[in-house]
Amino acid sequence: MAAKVIDGKAFAAKLREQVAGHVARLKADHGIVPGLAVVLVGEDPASQVYVRSKGKQTVEAGMASFEHKLEDSVSEAELLAVVEKLNADPEVHGILVQLPLPGHINSDLVINAIDPAKDVDGFHISNVGLLGTGQKSMVPCTPLGCLMMLREAHGSLSGMNAVVVGRSNIVGKPMAQLLLGDSCTVTIAHSRTKDLAEVCRGADILVAAVGRPQMIPGDWVKPGATVIDVGINRIDAPERGEGKTRLVGDVDYASCAEVAGAITPVPGGVGPMTIACLLSNTLVATCRANGIAEPE
Numbered sequence: 001m002a003a004k005v006i007d008g009k010a011f012a013a014k015l016r017e018q019v020a021g022h023v024a025r026l027k028a029d030h031g032i033v034p035g036l037a038v039v040l041v042g043e044d045p046a047s048q049v050y051v052r053s054k055g056k057q058t059v060e061a062g063m064a065s066f067e068h069k070l071e072d073s074v075s076e077a078e079l080l081a082v083v084e085k086l087n088a089d090p091e092v093h094g095i096l097v098q099l100p101l102p103g104h105i106n107s108d109l110v111i112n113a114i115d116p117a118k119d120v121d122g123f124h125i126s127n128v129g130l131l132g133t134g135q136k137s138m139v140p141c142t143p144l145g146c147l148m149m150l151r152e153a154h155g156s157l158s159g160m161n162a163v164v165v166g167r168s169n170i171v172g173k174p175m176a177q178l179l180l181g182d183s184c185t186v187t188i189a190h191s192r193t194k195d196l197a198e199v200c201r202g203a204d205i206l207v208a209a210v211g212r213p214q215m216i217p218g219d220w221v222k223p224g225a226t227v228i229d230v231g232i233n234r235i236d237a238p239e240r241g242e243g244k245t246r247l248v249g250d251v252d253y254a255s256c257a258e259v260a261g262a263i264t265p266v267p268g269g270v271g272p273m274t275i276a277c278l279l280s281n282t283l284v285a286t287c288r289a290n291g292i293a294e295p296e
């Protein structure tokens with residue numbers, strides 16, 4: 001039987017609508033407008049697309065959007081000064097520094113200069129520590145979106161075997177922490193994992209966050225498993241015409257969808273949930289900053 005397709009686009013639209021409702025009430029009841037500041041350094045085309053999309057959706061949710069575009073040649077000190085200014089700005093409740101940063105800038109230093117209460121990406125070392133110890137934190141947007149879809153699909157995740165392929169700080173590791181927090185038995189796999197196919201076959205929940213197009217085939221998937229494909233890879237698509245490309249995930253969708261119980265498509269799965277979670281985190285940061293009960 002073909003897998004159920006988990007519609008991240010529809011889920012994200014619903015989440016954005018809920019956020020917009022809360023934002024409207026914050027404005028009406030408290031006169032507060034959540035503000036999200038995005039800092040973009042350089043001309044990376046993919047980053048520019050993400051930042052444009054984030055700005056548009058922030059405004060659509062009724063929030064204030066502040067964009068800071070800096071030259072590729074900006075110094076670390078200048079970038080840190082921008083972050084400091086945003087930390088002190090009461091109209092800014094969330095700060096996101098778009099990664100990757102140019103090589104001459106120490107990303108860790110910049111991320112850790114963000115006020116943890118405004119760190120809506122959840123990458124600040126304090127938020128990483130809070131998440132790891134099961135305390136209230138800002139949770140990274142992409143894994144948070146994956147968790148929401150998994151909870152929606154399964155209700156309780158308790159006792160399920162989860163395999164996360166990828167151990168990056170922005171996806172793999174926080175994803176594993178969240179699954180552990182929901183009482184899964186978690187395995188983190190990476191480029192040195194022995195017999196990755198067999199490890200994947202043990203997964204009730206398989207999360208692929210590798211960055212390798214269509215790397216995971218259907219025969220690595222346990223029948224009935226839920227597959228969450230985080231990967232966004234652009235590949236040539238000559239079948240669409242000369243020079244055309246298309247987006248694919250880290251799993252081979254066609255063969256995995258034949259075996260899995262449920263699967264996220266690319267595009268239209270994890271991607272849209274990431275920005276919706278960013279808006280949700282900005283709302284949460286605004287509520288916490290003003291001592292207002294945050295939405296469930």
Ligand code: NDP
Pocket residue numbers: 142165166167168169170171172189190191192193196209210211212230231232233270271274
């Ligand atoms: P990174 O490159 O930071 O990490 C990739 C991970 O995959 C590493 O841990 C690496 O292992 C592991 N890996 C690489 N090759 C293999 C292999 N052959 N077998 C097993 N593991 C392997 O990537 P990110 O975590 O930042 O992103 C992963 C993917 O998710 C990318 O496609 C990215 O575009 C996408 N992404 C999507 C988002 C969304 O909103 N949907 C947001 C963020 C990312 P090792 O550590 O050993 O090198």
